[in-house]
Amino acid sequence: MDSLYLHIPFCQSRCxxxxxxxxxxxxxxxxxxVKAxxxxxxxRRQFIKGTRVHTIYIGGGTPSLLPMPLLHELFNExxxxxxxxxxxxxxxxxNPDDVTPEWLKGLAETPVNRISMGAQTFDDKLLQFLGRRHNSQQTIEAVRACKEAGLTNISLDLIYGLPGQTFEGWRHDVExxxxxxxxxxxxxSLSYEEGTRLDTMLRQGLVREADEELSRKMYIFLMSETSKAGFIHYEISNFAxxxxxxxxxxxxxxxxxxxxxxxxxxSYDGLRTRRANLPDIKAYIAAANDVPNEIETLSDESLYNEFIMTRLRTMVGIPLGELQENDCQYCLSMAEPHLKDRRLHIQDDHLCLTQEGIFTSNDIISDLMK
Ligand code: SF4
Incomplete structure (x- = not known):
């Protein structure tokens, strides 16, 4: 096994x-x-062969809401x-407002060596609008507190294309x-997911989606500023x-x-099996033996589609040599128009998005899929 993910599905309020x-x-x-x-x-530890793990990710929800003794118990186990x-x-x-010197002191007794904080924006009005419970100053202080505590591998999340967000506002956020x-x-980029309050507001005409040109300008600015700061754009939405x-x-x-x-x-076994636990805390806690879940056995077509979808999002691109011969031919034939108009390029036998291609990546990915 390579990685372990632990889901903590509790939030103080819903964004x-x-x-x-x-x-x-x-x-x-x-x-x-936590007991469950x-x-x-x-x-489940035998679902994937081997019990050695290279990465652990505690995600949510809001894992920083978990009382420290419970987090310690979880890591002990x-x-x-x-x-x-x-x-x-x-x-x-x-969440930035959970990151206090006291919390960090408790965290230092766990193997955690990286923190990912949902800053989202440094505009307090927008934070309030989004239903976030922190303000911009708390993010700044949280980052400072982490560094003072020796936890320097810090990641921030930002969102662009927010209702009412200006280019100047985004410039301020990135800088x-x-x-x-x-x-x-x-x-x-802000997405309007079905079933969210934001999506209802959109349908009621209470908010408007960001102008496409503005979103593009924001993304170009993001790429340029992160590059100047020495960050590598290693996946469509990720810079390090x-x-x-x-x-x-x-x-x-x-x-x-x-x-x-x-x-x-x-979960994924790295071969053909995906397992999804049902999103139901009560049933999860109540389960005596097996937890309620669904298993999917991936067909050849699904495996190909996932390969295209995940690899093309990254800077490394699609390693053509890892595709079956007929899949490779199919992929290249579908890629041809995008290679011609320079949205895709081939480098060291890898099919990659160009900077122009990133803007239409969803369309390109769906063209290459079966
Ligand atoms: S975005 Fe908000 S509601 Fe969603 S998991 Fe994070 S804190 Fe909870």
């Missing part, structure tokens, strides 16, 4: 754009939930059941984020200083096996 599985109810359930996670660890590589990347997601001395930046890319997320894009534990978590 209006979020469609991740989490709940604001049941914080009293946390202790029982530990039970699933025992049950993880270390008992798995062999964590000495140089493993161990990430926790955190401020980069000035904080972080090592990794993820930047996502050399050697500081997310090894865990890169594993997803490279198709390596991972074990996902918790309500709503997914």
């Amino acid at each position: 209006i754009y979020c469609d991740f599985y989490s709940t604001t109810l049941g914080r009293d359930m946390m202790a029982r939930y 996670l530990e039970r699933e660890m025992v049950l 993880t270390e008992r059941l798995f062999t964590i590589d000495a140089d493993a990347e161990v990430t926790i997601e955190a 401020l984020a980069l000035s904080l001395g972080i090592k990794h930046l993820s930047a996502y 200083l050399p050697g500081c890319h997310s090894r865990h997320n890169s594993g997803y894009w490279q198709g390596t096996p991972y074990l996902g534990l918790g309500a709503g978590a997914h």
Whole structure:
């Protein structure tokens, strides 16, 4: 096994754009939930061969809401059941206002060596509009506190294309984020996911989607500023200083096996089997033996499509030599028009997006898929 993902599906409040599985109810359930996670660890650890892990990712939800004794308990059990590589990347997601010197002191007693914080923007009005519970100053202080505590592998998330966000506002967000001395930046274009409050507002005409030209200008600015700051654009939405890319997320894009534990978590055996735990905390806690889940056996076509979709998002691109001969021919024939108009290029036998191609990556990916 390469990677372990632990899902902590609790949030203090729901952000209006979020469609991740989490709940604001049941914080009293946390202790029982952690016990259920530990039970699933025992049950599932043979899903993927081997118990050595190179990366661990505690995601959510808001893992920083978990009381520190529970986080310690979770890591004790993880270390008992798995062999964590000495140089493993161990990430926790955190909300900036949870990141206090006291919390960091407790965190120092765990193997965590990387933190990913949802800054989203440094515009306090927009943060409030999004339903975030932190403000911009708290993000700045959280980054400072991490560095003072010796936790320097810091990633921030930003969102662009927010309703009412101007180019100047975005410039401020990117410049401020980069000035904080972080090592990794993820930047996502706002998407209106079905079932979210934001999507309802869009349909009611209460908000408008960002102008395409403005979003493009914001993204170009992001690429240029991160490049000037020495960051490598290693995936469509991800930028890192050399050697500081997310090894865990890169594993997803490279198709390596991972074990996902918790309500709503997914696993992949690196071959043909995907397992998805049902997003239902109560059923997850109540399960006596097996946790409710669905198993998918990937067909040749699904494997090909996933290969295209994940690899093309990365700077490395699609390694043509790893495709079956007929799949490679199919892929290249579908790529031809995009190679001609320079949205794709081939480098060292890898099919990659050009900078122009990044803007229409979704269309290109769907053209190359079967
Ligand atoms: S804190 Fe994160 S997981 Fe929770 S609602 Fe907001 S975006 Fe979603």
